[in-house]
Amino acid sequence: MELWLEEGDAWALLARKLGERFAWAQLPPVARTDSGKPWFPQYPQCHFNLSHSGGLALCGVGEHPLGVDVERVRPRREGLARYVLSEEEYAWFTLRGGDWGSLYTLWTLKEARVKCTGAGLRQAPRSIAVPLLEPGQTGILDGLTFRAYAGEGWRAAVCSAGPEPLQEALEDGK
Numbered sequence: 001m002e003l004w005l006e007e008g009d010a011w012a013l014l015a016r017k018l019g020e021r022f023a024w025a026q027l028p029p030v031a032r033t034d035s036g037k038p039w040f041p042q043y044p045q046c047h048f049n050l051s052h053s054g055g056l057a058l059c060g061v062g063e064h065p066l067g068v069d070v071e072r073v074r075p076r077r078e079g080l081a082r083y084v085l086s087e088e089e090y091a092w093f094t095l096r097g098g099d100w101g102s103l104y105t106l107w108t109l110k111e112a113r114v115k116c117t118g119a120g121l122r123q124a125p126r127s128i129a130v131p132l133l134e135p136g137q138t139g140i141l142d143g144l145t146f147r148a149y150a151g152e153g154w155r156a157a158v159c160s161a162g163p164e165p166l167q168e169a170l171e172d173g174k
Helices: 010-022 080-083 087-095 100-117
Strands: 002-007 047-053 056-062 066-072 138-141 144-153 154-160
Touching: 010 047, 010 056, 047 100, 056 066, 056 154, 066 080, 066 100, 080 087, 080 100, 080 144, 087 100, 100 154
Parallel strands: 047 066
Antiparallel strands: 002 056, 047 056, 066 154, 138 144, 144 154
16 A cells, blocks of 8 residues: 655645556546545556645555545634544543544544545444554554554544555655
8 A cells, every 4th residue: 555645636646646656647537436435447456545635635545445534633613522532532532632633633543434435424423433543553443454644733544444554654745
C-alpha cells in the first residue's frame, strides 16, 4: 500500500502518482458503488481512496480495499465529542485532555473505516467501532488494519481490509 499527502487536489495527486506508478497518461474511467465508493472498472484489482481537507489531499492505493481520511484540526461545536464517540472512546478522549487533536484522531479512524468497507456514514458515528490509537500507532479490529497519523495542524488515518503493511509515516503536507 502507498499513501501520499500534500497540499492540493486529491484527484490530481492520485492521477500524478498512478501515472508515475503505472505509466498511465490519465486516470482510467471511475465508477462508484451504490454507497459512493470510487473504483476503476478497468482495473478492479487497483484499490484506491482519497480525502481532502483545508487544502490537504490524501490518497491511498493498494491491492485490497482501503479507506483514508485527513482532517485539518480546528475547533468545532461544543458537545461534538459526546455525539460522535462511544462511551469507551469518550473515556479515552477525556483521559488525553479532551483536545481537538485527539477527537480528530478518532474521527479520521472512523471515516477511514466506513470508506474502506464502503458503508459510508449511514449509521450513528458513535456506533462505528475503531481501535483507540495514538498517531503513529497501528491496530487491528474486526479483521481490519488501522493506522493513525498526525502532523502540524492535521490528523489522518488509513484502514485496510488486507494484510499489506501500512505506511510508517506521512510527510507533513506542507
